[in-house]
Amino acid sequence: MPILKLTDICKDYQQGREPVRVLKNVNLTVERGDYLAIMGPSGSGKTTLMNIIGCLDVPTSGSYELDGRDLKNLSDDALAEIRNKHIGFVFQSFHLMPKLDARDNVALPLLYADVPLKERRVRAEEALKAVGLEERMDFFPNQLSGGQCQRIAIARAMVGKPDLLLADEPTGALDTKSGNQIMEIFRRLSEEGMTIIMITHEPSIAACADKTYHILDGELRTETEEPKEAGHED
Amino acid sequence: MVENIRLAFQGIWGHKLRSVLTMLGIIIGIAAIITIVSTIKGTNEQIKENLIGAGNNVVTVQLNQGGYSYDMSWNDIPQGVRRITEETRQELEAIDGVEKVSLYHSRNYAEGIFYLNTQFNGEIYGIDRYYLNVYGLQVKYGRGFTASDYTDFRKVALVDENTVTTLFGGESPVGQPIELQGDVFTVVGVVALSEEFAPTIQSINDYWLYADRSSGRIYLPDAVWPTAYRFDEPQNVAIKVENTDVMASAGQAAADLLTEKQIVDTNGDFDYRSQDMLEQAQQLQSMSESTNAQLIWIAGISLLVGGIGVMNIMLVSVTERTGEIGLKKAIGAKKKRILLQFLTEAAVLTSLGGIIGVISGIGLAQLISAMMQIPVAIDVTAIAISVVFSTLIGVVFGLLPATQAANLNPIDALRRD
Numbered sequence: 001m002p003i004l005k006l007t008d009i010c011k012d013y014q015q016g017r018e019p020v021r022v023l024k025n026v027n028l029t030v031e032r033g034d035y036l037a038i039m040g041p042s043g044s045g046k047t048t049l050m051n052i053i054g055c056l057d058v059p060t061s062g063s064y065e066l067d068g069r070d071l072k073n074l075s076d077d078a079l080a081e082i083r084n085k086h087i088g089f090v091f092q093s094f095h096l097m098p099k100l101d102a103r104d105n106v107a108l109p110l111l112y113a114d115v116p117l118k119e120r121r122v123r124a125e126e127a128l129k130a131v132g133l134e135e136r137m138d139f140f141p142n143q144l145s146g147g148q149c150q151r152i153a154i155a156r157a158m159v160g161k162p163d164l165l166l167a168d169e170p171t172g173a174l175d176t177k178s179g180n181q182i183m184e185i186f187r188r189l190s191e192e193g194m195t196i197i198m199i200t201h202e203p204s205i206a207a208c209a210d211k212t213y214h215i216l217d218g219e220l221r222t223e224t225e226e227p228k229e230a231g232h233e234d
Numbered sequence: 235m236v237e238n239i240r241l242a243f244q245g246i247w248g249h250k251l252r253s254v255l256t257m258l259g260i261i262i263g264i265a266a267i268i269t270i271v272s273t274i275k276g277t278n279e280q281i282k283e284n285l286i287g288a289g290n291n292v293v294t295v296q297l298n299q300g301g302y303s304y305d306m307s308w309n310d311i312p313q314g315v316r317r318i319t320e321e322t323r324q325e326l327e328a329i330d331g332v333e334k335v336s337l338y339h340s341r342n343y344a345e346g347i348f349y350l351n352t353q354f355n356g357e358i359y360g361i362d363r364y365y366l367n368v369y370g371l372q373v374k375y376g377r378g379f380t381a382s383d384y385t386d387f388r389k390v391a392l393v394d395e396n397t398v399t400t401l402f403g404g405e406s407p408v409g410q411p412i413e414l415q416g417d418v419f420t421v422v423g424v425v426a427l428s429e430e431f432a433p434t435i436q437s438i439n440d441y442w443l444y445a446d447r448s449s450g451r452i453y454l455p456d457a458v459w460p461t462a463y464r465f466d467e468p469q470n471v472a473i474k475v476e477n478t479d480v481m482a483s484a485g486q487a488a489a490d491l492l493t494e495k496q497i498v499d500t501n502g503d504f505d506y507r508s509q510d511m512l513e514q515a516q517q518l519q520s521m522s523e524s525t526n527a528q529l530i531w532i533a534g535i536s537l538l539v540g541g542i543g544v545m546n547i548m549l550v551s552v553t554e555r556t557g558e559i560g561l562k563k564a565i566g567a568k569k570k571r572i573l574l575q576f577l578t579e580a581a582v583l584t585s586l587g588g589i590i591g592v593i594s595g596i597g598l599a600q601l602i603s604a605m606m607q608i609p610v611a612i613d614v615t616a617i618a619i620s621v622v623f624s625t626l627i628g629v630v631f632g633l634l635p636a637t638q639a640a641n642l643n644p645i646d647a648l649r650r651d
């Protein structure tokens with residue numbers, strides 16, 4: 001059974017009076033353990049797709065199955081629980097809590113899963129070790145480099161042992177060296193069996209994934225497919 | 235929850251100046267309320283203490299004629315009024331809130347009492363065996379009255395410490411004879427209040443006379459009262475009650491019972507009345523309370539303004555922290571949790587304001603007390619209510635910002651920064 005299956009997903013945004021279709025009949029099947037990259041120009045709908053996959057947003061039409069479960073008509077709180085249990089997020093701008101140290105930042109998702117404090121700490125420390133930051137547990141985000149912050153964010157995404165890791169331009173704010181470090185971690189996670197979906201602008205980053213998809217004007221194609229209406233964009 | 239409170243403190247500590255300014259309305263409101271309540275309570279207790287004698291809890295019931303207390307010094311034995319029997323005394327003791335009842339005779343202006351050549355001009359009492367207990371008097375030295383003093387009509391007397399000074403020049407009076415209306419009585423003991431209260435006022439007359447009539451008291455067994463004074467004098471009644479709150483009701487009940495039972499001839503315009511000092515005290519109290527009730531209103535408005543201030547700052551805080559809220563929701567925080575976080579923060583903020591208000595209120599009350607000689611009593615209930623109320627303000631005025639935070643769309647919230 002695929003870990004996620006999108007069928008004819010459309011997403012409209014109301015822009016002024018008319019609705020604008022940002023995603024057009026997106027079909028995507030991801031198997032457990034897949035590591036794929038999604039590329040596309042700015043404004044093509046990458047983040048919108050990612051939000052839908054990550055249960056942060058709901059599609060206008062189409063169906064979404066996560067681990068065999070249809071996610072139609074779920075309440076906000078039910079979606080929150082799915083995000084908490086099954087999905088790990090990594091954002092371009094890290095989104096760490098400035099007033100929490102590395103350990104507490106990483107432990108945050110466990111708080112919402114009602115894990116007791118002691119266990120939260122232990123698991124957060126393990127997750128930090130896995131990204132090579134065992135020396136920086138007590139540091140606050142403003143005392144750390146961008147690359148280190150992103151590794152904390154990865155530790156936070158992984159601490160709840162999710163089924164799916166979603167990364168929206170994880171290297172977008174980093175230099176090449178730090179970016180490569182992140183890619184090494186992703187590679188290792190993938191080898192350990194983690195399913196990863198990564199959005200990126202950079203072909204060199206996309207090359208780290210096993211499979212690359214392109215999104216253009218709201219339409220999704222695999223790299224092998226020829227863009228039918230290339231240049232149509234205005 | 236503990237986590238939320240910890241976070242709330244962190245948030246408040248992170249914005250010290252802003253937090254203090256936000257709390258200011260609450261602090262001022264609560265401080266004002268505590269100050270006012272403390273002064274009211276202090277004034278009330280002083281009034282009660284002065285008029286009734288704190289700790290004694292004694293209310294007296296006396297025979298009145300035409301609304302004035304019937305003083306045996308200048309009046310005949312009243313016609314149509316019975317002496318109070320032991321049975322009636324026990325009935326009085328059965329009244330709700332009554333602990334002990336004593337029957338006694340008294341003269342507020344004693345005459346014809348001498349020790350050697352010195353004349354005594356204090357008060358004299360003819361007391362039953364319950365009297366010392368009712369007024370909390372203890373034998374300091376010598377002995378008290380025994381059962382046989384009563385049954386054998388012994389001519390013995392107790393004196394208080396003032397009498398030791400004024401009549402006996404400070405020497406021990408035990409064993410000394412005093413001349414009383416031509417009879418000789420032997421002093422057997424000295425009594426004093428078991429607890430120190432100054433001034434301790436035992437009757438309405440004491441209140442007016444305390445300042446210039448502290449020359450002392452002499453006590454005789456009521457059995458020998460007629461040898462010095464008259465037979466068949468109607469007694470006064472001293473009633474010890476459980477607490478000052480039941481004083482008025484118990485006094486009234488006793489007076490009604492005595493009027494009903496003791497006055498056989500209603501032509502004399504006689505009745506029994508409890509000392510209306512308490513009533514006067516209550517009038518004074520209600521006066522100070524009503525003026526202060528207005529101040530409480532003003533303090534209440536300050537709390538309202540404070541609450542709105544808290545709401546305003548919380549709304550700003552929600553806007554500032556959209557990113558934080560968005561991320562929390564993205565990683566799985568449910569609505570209730572966000573709601574609770576902001577409610578807790580508001581409540582902690584206002585509770586802290588409340589506590590600071592209570593502390594400054596107590597300080598202010600003490601300052602006023604020191605500067606203006608107004609007594610101050612700290613009211614624990616008022617403190618508890620203030621703190622609970624300030625917490626409540628936080629919850630009520632935090633509700634709107636917290637709901638706004640809980641309903642934020644995580645995508646919008648994340649996109650914003």
Ligand SMILES: Nc1ncnc2c1ncn2[C@@H]1O[C@H](COP(=O)(O)OP(=O)(O)OP(=O)(O)O)[C@@H](O)[C@H]1O
Binds near residue numbers: 015
């Ligand atoms: N809430 C919204 N309301 C209206 N339009 C929106 C909204 N969110 C996104 N859009 C539009 O949808 C389109 C796709 O946006 P999206 O953020 O998915 O692009 P993207 O591929 O992630 O671009 P980038 O590479 O710049 O991040 C854009 O044209 C954007 O203006």
Ligand SMILES: [Mg+2]
Binds near residue numbers: 047048
């Ligand atoms: Mg994007």
